[in-house]
Amino acid sequence: MQTKPFRIGTRGSPLALAQAHETRDRLAAAHGLAPEMFEVVILSTKGDRITDRSLAEIGGKGLFTEEIEQQLLSGELDFAVHSSKDMPTKLPDGLCLSAFLPREDIRDAFIGRTAKKLLELPQGVTVGSSSLRRQALIRRLRPDINVITYRGQVETRLRKLAEGQVDATLLAYAGLKRLGMTDVPTELLDPQEFPPAPAQGAICIESRIGDSRINDLLAAIDDPRTHEAVACERGFLATLDGSCRTPIAGLATSDGTHLSFSGMILTPDGQTHHRVTIEGRATDAEALGQKAGEEIRAKAGPGFFASWT
Numbered sequence: 001m002q003t004k005p006f007r008i009g010t011r012g013s014p015l016a017l018a019q020a021h022e023t024r025d026r027l028a029a030a031h032g033l034a035p036e037m038f039e040v041v042i043l044s045t046k047g048d049r050i051t052d053r054s055l056a057e058i059g060g061k062g063l064f065t066e067e068i069e070q071q072l073l074s075g076e077l078d079f080a081v082h083s084s085k086d087m088p089t090k091l092p093d094g095l096c097l098s099a100f101l102p103r104e105d106i107r108d109a110f111i112g113r114t115a116k117k118l119l120e121l122p123q124g125v126t127v128g129s130s131s132l133r134r135q136a137l138i139r140r141l142r143p144d145i146n147v148i149t150y151r152g153q154v155e156t157r158l159r160k161l162a163e164g165q166v167d168a169t170l171l172a173y174a175g176l177k178r179l180g181m182t183d184v185p186t187e188l189l190d191p192q193e194f195p196p197a198p199a200q201g202a203i204c205i206e207s208r209i210g211d212s213r214i215n216d217l218l219a220a221i222d223d224p225r226t227h228e229a230v231a232c233e234r235g236f237l238a239t240l241d242g243s244c245r246t247p248i249a250g251l252a253t254s255d256g257t258h259l260s261f262s263g264m265i266l267t268p269d270g271q272t273h274h275r276v277t278i279e280g281r282a283t284d285a286e287a288l289g290q291k292a293g294e295e296i297r298a299k300a301g302p303g304f305f306a307s308w309t
């Protein structure tokens with residue numbers, strides 16, 4: 001029997017902590033354990049420390065996970081909680097994403113200081129976003145807008161907005177909901193026009209491959225439909241993106257038997273885009289995502305990526 005608390009690794013941002021606490025509470029409930037049986041261990045990552053440059057510039061997504069993964073591999077942590085969206089498609093040897101919590105709302109939220117909607121912004125105003133996908137989607141719908149790179153925790157971004165550094169920004173509605181900030185968005189964007197990032201809104205748990213004691217514990221809170229959807233979206237991402245420099249959107253839904261996916265890639269200026277849709281069996285989720293990736297790559301042609309990467 002487990003006597004020492006399980007050690008859960010997480011970043012220290014308010015959103016990361018909310019996600020770790022939700023995971024702890026679900027595990028405690030599923031197994032009839034006291035919350036004290038789970039110790040939340042906060043780690044600072046390079047991605048948290050460097051906030052003045054875009055992620056693509058400083059080396060991509062691994063920056064939010066490196067330190068945590070080292071401690072998983074060395075056995076100092078039992079498992080780690082992340083936003084699936086922040087996870088590189090290739091994990092270090094020995095680690096896997098073993099469970100996904102039921103997905104939150106997948107939509108992007110628009111937060112306008114003056115205009116309440118993206119299409120109602122006056123000509124030429126400034127919108128802040130650090131996401132290549134959001135930048136390209138904004139430029140596609142509003143080529144007149146000045147999009148600037150804008151990083152930091154949710155709270156920092158909202159403060160910069162309130163101070164007038166930008167006229168509007170975009171954030172994942174899922175994160176705002178988890179922080180209890182449902183009144184912050186002034187518009188929720190239509191996922192057809194403004195499709196989310198692969199894996200947006202899904203919390204995942206990373207653990208050691210073959211650690212059956214921990215993986216059995218985690219299996220009790222895995223949501224299979226979210227797991228399948230995210231596997232498909234990550235398959236799509238992995239097929240397309242080695243560099244983190246391509247604006248990519250993708251969303252799958254699974255009913256447990258059937259899965260449908262739609263994906264989109266854009267040029268950074270938003271002036272060219274391609275879409276793909278695919279349907280199939282939920283058990284083939286990852287392969288379907290990869291197939292969609294191959295199809296959209298063929299549609300776009302070699303010149304598409306060569307034009308800026």
Ligand SMILES: NCc1[nH]cc(CCC(=O)O)c1CC(=O)O
Nearest residue numbers: 083085171172174175200201202
């Ligand atoms: N890269 C930051 C990040 N990673 C996950 C979320 C939101 C929560 C989620 O998508 O699960 C955010 C902030 C944002 O995009 O607004």
